[in-house]
Amino acid sequence: MENGSNDLLNAFRQGSAEAFEAAFETLFHQHQHTVNGWILRIVRNPATAEELTVETFSRIYRAREHFQPSRGFEGWARRIATRAALDWLRTVRPETELPAEIPAPATADPAISSEIQRKIALAFQRLAPKLRVAATLAVIEELPHKEVADALGISVAAVKLRVFRALRTLRKDLQQQGITP
Numbered sequence: 001m002e003n004g005s006n007d008l009l010n011a012f013r014q015g016s017a018e019a020f021e022a023a024f025e026t027l028f029h030q031h032q033h034t035v036n037g038w039i040l041r042i043v044r045n046p047a048t049a050e051e052l053t054v055e056t057f058s059r060i061y062r063a064r065e066h067f068q069p070s071r072g073f074e075g076w077a078r079r080i081a082t083r084a085a086l087d088w089l090r091t092v093r094p095e096t097e098l099p100a101e102i103p104a105p106a107t108a109d110p111a112i113s114s115e116i117q118r119k120i121a122l123a124f125q126r127l128a129p130k131l132r133v134a135a136t137l138a139v140i141e142e143l144p145h146k147e148v149a150d151a152l153g154i155s156v157a158a159v160k161l162r163v164f165r166a167l168r169t170l171r172k173d174l175q176q177q178g179i180t181p
Helices: 002-014 017-043 046-062 074-091 110-126 129-140 145-152 156-176
Strands: none
Touching: 002 017, 017 046, 017 074, 017 129, 046 074, 074 129, 074 145, 110 129, 110 156, 129 145, 129 156, 145 156
């Protein structure tokens, strides 16, 4: 299987047009769900994740000359997917797109919970995209900092710094809205 996988990756990188197309189609089928799941973790919107999955594979198709078979496909695809998601996040206005449901705190009044939830979601949307992605993956998705660093193409220390800044910014924003985190 290892040899077959290497052949597939080599055909994707430098195969004939026919071999490249077949390899790309196989890689798409093998990795589309993983890429979609990764993007969904970042953008928190299934329809957008599907669109960005297509965009990611379009970018992968165009960037095959930069692919290094010895480093594997999944990490490379994840970095491209992360960049596509970040590009999308930079273009979205905070008031137009809210993340998926945030667990509401246990309170007696559902209207208060709903209002707090809305304010938290808006504060989260107002974060800079780089901070939002790091916080989403490290805090909400609880992924190891190393995995987040690999996906973002930054160091573990940079991930920790972004998460710290995101949480500090969220805390300030929520306090300005009258919510004590």
